[in-house]
């Protein structure tokens with residue numbers, strides 16, 4: 001990711017954070033519309049969920065200070081997510097809900113360059129988390145088997 005993209009992530013994250021509960025309502029409404037079977041995975045109330053969503057997006061900001069540590073954190077997060085019931089295909093759905101939430105929360109500020117920056121971040125984060133989930137399932141020998149790619 002470029003320095004400009006990181007700057008765009010920081011700025012737009014600040015705007016979303018100011019309206020985190022509305023953003024969370026938009027995100028979860030869209031997520032459950034796209035895949036109602038995901039609803040039982042999320043157990044907390046909307047305030048906690050809003051805080052978690054901000055944690056999720058806030059991960060993007062650590063890109064600025066320490067990319068190596070971010071990668072380790074994402075690998076561990078992917079392993080935890082496997083335990084929450086997240087499967088590889090869910091990452092696409094969550095990404096779509098994130099884009100809808102950003103579109104609705106940022107309005108005109110969600111410029112094509114900002115959209116591209118978030119997609120670049122999300123692609124990196126989700127690919128790294130899926131790697132963490134695949135490693136965790138290899139270690140425990142349980143959960144869903146790793147994809148053929150992950151086994152190489």
Ligand code: HEM
Nearest residue numbers: 038041042043044052055056080084086090091094125126
């Ligand atoms: C890049 C993608 C994602 C990021 C950065 C992310 C980030 C987070 C963070 C920071 C938390 C707080 C708890 C923790 O850190 O362990 C969390 C919780 C959670 N995430 Fe994600 N997440 C992502 C994708 C997904 C996907 C694809 C699913 C599958 C549906 C999912 C389902 C959950 C669930 C079920 C919880 C716990 C919620 C609860 O206890 O109510 N996440 N996520």
